[in-house]
Amino acid sequence: MARGVQRQSGASRTTTRARRRARGRDNDGIIPVLARAVRDVETAVSRGPSTPSTRTKFQVIALLVREERARVKADESSSDSYRADQLKRLDGIATILAKVAVREASLLALLAEDAVVGDAAKSLKREMLAAAGIEPSEDEVSVSTPVTSTGTMKRQVVPQSVVSRQLANPFLAPDFTAPGPREPRPQRLASWELIGPLLNAFEYAADGASACMALPDESALRTSGGGEMMPHQARLIAAAESGHRTFLLADEPGLGKTAQALLAAQAANAYPLLVVVPNVVKTNWAREADRWTPEHPATVIHGDGDTVDGFAEIIIVNYEVLDRHIGWLGDLGFRGMVVDEAHFIKNKKSQRSQYVLQLSEQIRARAVRPLLMALTGTPLINDIEDFRAIWQFLGWIDEKKPRSELMEALEKTGLTPADRGFYASARDCVIDLGIVRRRKIDVAADIPARRIADLPVELDGAAGRSIRDAERELADRLLSRYEAALEARTSGVVVPGIDHDLVRRVARAELADTTTAKTGQNVFSMIRRIGQAKAGLAADYAAQLARNVGKVVFFAKHVDVMDLAEKTFAERGIRYSSIRGDQTSKQRQKNIDAFTHDPDVSIAVCSLTAAGVGLNLQVASNMVLAELSWSAAEQTQAIDRVHRIGQDEPVTAWRIIAAQTMDTRIAELIDSKAGLAARALDGSDDEVGSAADVQLEALVALLTDRLSTSS
Template sequence: MASNIQRRPGATRTAPRSRRRARNQDNDGIIPVLASAVRRVEAGVQHGPVSPSIRTQFQVVALLVREERARVKADSTRSDAYRAEQLKRLDGIATILAKVAARDTTLLALLDEDAVVGDAARSLKREMLISAGMEPGDDDVTTSVPPAATTTTKRQVVPQSVVSRQLANPFLAPDFASVGTRESRPRGSGSRRLASWELIGPLLGSFEHAAAGVSACMDLPDASSVGVPNVPELMAHQAQLVAAAESGHRTFLLADEPGLGKTAQALLAAQAADAYPLLAVVPNVVKTNWAREAGRWTPDHPATVIHGDGDTIDGFADIIVINYEVLDRHIGWLGDLGFRGMVVDEAHFIKNKKSQRSQHVLQLSEQIRARTVRPLLMALTGTPLINDVDDFRAIWQFLGWIDEKKPRAELMEALEQTGLTPADPGFCAAARERVIDLGIVRRRKADVAADIPARRVADLPVELDDAVGRSIRAAERELADRLVSRYESALETRASGDVVQGIDHDLVRRVAGWELADAATAKTGENVFSMIRRIGQAKAGLAADYAAQLASSVGKVVFFAKHVDVLDTAEQVFAERGLRYSSIRGDQTATKRQENIDAFVGDPDVSIAVCSLTAAGVGLNLQVASNLVLAELSWTDAEQTQAIDRVHRIGQAEPVTAWRIIAAQTIDAKIAELIDSKAGLAARALDGSDEEVSSASEVQLETLVAQLTDALSATR
């Protein structure tokens, strides 16, 4: 529209030009690009289910806001006023992100520091930087190479001993010896019934909504009727799985509870199936233990462990053990070696199909299936479900049950035989049974290992009555006040005319979501995460003191903590008390770690194992102790349970007690209650439990909801 304001002859245009120049500056740089993108995200979340593209935009905006905030703060060439204005604009974008995340809390996982940034996100980030006139960094460069091809673009190595093995058998051919055992597929009209249906979603949903009391375990043979190796230590439930492999079953999702001996079952199943050479892909922290277990259970089949470039491995070994982190440099020769079996330990590590380790594992399983008919494929995990039943997808694909879009032939054949479609009421139950029959094995300690002594979690409240404790309680009051202020502001400004008597609990959850999103992106300032860390630091000395008392009275003790400074404090306390300890952390070499484990297990004078909750929570056998101290809380029951199960496992002769140190009259106590109330992450899908599946973000959100609700109740 043309302007009706006329300029007087000779009037200067300096002021309008100045205003236009200011507006142009406001439209320069990354912030306008972010503002436009965050509005698209907001609109996308408001109009229905969040699509993958909206999730990608949400993550990229959050990443760029974080990076731009850090850049602005570090820019000493600009005035304080300019930096303050830019930070204010970034805060506005962050506020919208927080509101969006409050609407759909699944977006909160994308704000984590270690959230995987996929190719789509890197590509979008690069486009947004270019649109803002900025130069993308190396991390923002993506290629159009398909995922399976990208896994071989990094530095590749071929150990000399592997070359020797290849030269010794240069005519390695695909193994089609078992081709005759494959069942013929049905033909005719019945095989087309499900061709046009989307089936992956209903299959996953059949586990999420399973009826209470319906467990997930295939029918297993009676081990006594099959020639299972005569191993005295082998328990009945372990022998059953080995018998299934001996009788011809070849794919297993072995999801027994931690402590029931999954490693032994996998090694003996490989021996029963003659699945050599066997590849075992395992976390770095347990690969040495895998070689030891192989020497114990299958001593006639030598095992070798790949470290780094693999210069020291035995290329002629029957069992090759490798950790996820070095798969990239060995992927080439591993795919050509002719494996007849593959085991993936802690298989929930591959749940994110966009991650490199997931792509490597899936690529190898495809290559093994391509050259060996019916290879032995086993996914081992005691924690098969973390945030979503969709975590099964990558595991099922590794096992060859599904591909990217649909069930593979064997599962499709079984589904066709039900005579049902997803529109029929009985489809979910029938489909779940067919998937289980492919090889899901889930047993609980209470059902198959009744001779393992009971365990209990005992809470020990401690009072933080010093200056640090007072500071923590003051910070909690400030958090409560901030939450109340946000709640009241939102109550005053919301457009709806609805009046809620008492506390508006829907609004409470939204406010808690905003606070949680802000906390996840903030680099400085007090928030729920920084408070939990401070509480852990404040409890460190008290927890270590209690562990020292236990060691003096009951013998060996395992001490778990999350943060390095808490571990350091504990070790200092033990050293001052003259107690010998072993330190088990994530930054140790595999050799050093194993030395420390052996010292704790075998040396009677080493009374305490000081363990990182994240690095030592899987793959350790510490049943030489029957008491453990949890100095810091996890955000999920699963992580806590994994730690306890390092002690409460086969071979344990004493009742196990986990002493959980709780800071009384702090947010610590609320978190403990919430963890206990949301226990059982995998129970709903695999044990037929009707408990809700929860995640760390849910517990974090509920913690803030409880904090705000209590504060509002106190003021009314």
């Protein structure tokens, strides 16, 4: 009996193990992933018309069910009962798909064998296979979906508005009529290695000669946006108007490369236009597009592109998010592409370089003579090899040899690398393809001796959201004060609309109320928080300037902003001098001398209050104002550390402005007070504004805007 019970227990254990193995196998593979996905689709369609993402998921589920059914039937290593069970589960998923399709008939077209499978569907299919632990086949790993060094797939997205554009009548269909690249017939140079000699031509055959193509005379200086081009800008636009289509625009910072690129695209009718930029300048590109070419709407891709306008003619994307958008960008049908700070792609092994080169190749394959522009003040950073990626982006060379246009130009010289005059001639051939290099000193007559250039930046992430929430909280508190004052009014006077006199009294009361400091949401703490949030972006831009033009002065108001900037420079291997108020006179002068005389010290990090007066920093002609001051005079004093007697070059002060925050309004107020001060010095009777005026007017503007939106 005991032995019988024991045998029965052993059989029971065997059955239990078998059931566990079966349950394990049931939870493995693609079927559980499909089951979850089809329930999601069923729920979404039951709530209303399907969205593009739901339709994509529906199609991918159908594709994978079809493929898995074929795989299970062909699997001879499994038992008949296991295959029957798997097919039954797949039938259940297919039944749900059929019910969903009956609910929304338009989905039936996605079940057809010849239904078009777009990039979004291919990307989702790869994600679902990865979730099931299945390695995608080689044909599923397309060129438009790069693989990281670890072998994992990059997350791809397609913004909803882009899907809408694809489903609607496209504003510009891809042009597949472009002739294939013309390869020259094998001639004298066919057997020569030419890329090395071409690069060496710029290293050894310059002889102090300018690296700038011949440009036509400037065209009319007025633009459709109402701006006025400077002569050196207009000459490049004239080249685009005359039919030139590739440019390495290497003007020094401050000479308006952004405007030139936008107007060149307009002259070439290169729309839609793709602009790839560093994160710190993408908002400025949108603003400049609105200024110079307002009839061609621009949109900026942030994150996954939830706010992108798929129908815009100028699409601006930063390098950091290019990976997740590479698929749909490659299929949009661009007729022009601009790469700002093009030295970012110098490392051809980097993913950002590979993405940019891939997009360039796709554009050149689809469009007849597209506009391609590489913008950088420093095309060469480490060595002459930095040219390779930029030349390849522009279509001048490929991996191994010059392309047809450059090869034909080299053939016409009648020389080979063995000839003495080859290098100078080869250099000229490359320059004529579109290298444009002007320095500030070369066009000094075109530009003002001193100018302030605003650079708006977006505060993304948690810091940006926190600041916007705090600004709303401050506006709500002002509104409560205003409404309380109205209710307490006993005079019976009723002012239609906004009582602007009361608004100013409320703003003054806010400034005088010391208790609000405890909340951390007063005008002073707001500006400090904004300064902290944009410190990294300001330091990033200063680092770019330092690599482009040499010495840069970085001004900040608060110590923590200076600390963060110095940390950024140290991490990037950029030497700097720190000039602060807590230093001894000896230490301060030592740091000033290091910036002035040591060629390896690129940046002076200065306190806006401590270093704003009494210093001579004219060794630099570019400066970054990371934080706003409360007065125009303080800002002017800082700029005058660089713009002073003995300065040989025009001075540019790059003022970093946090877009969509109080920062923007304060910058406008400072500028208005600066104009007022100038008028006062010229004999006007107007009162010159103070820092307190700016603080008051900032609160007045905040409350006025809040009242306007609440009425």
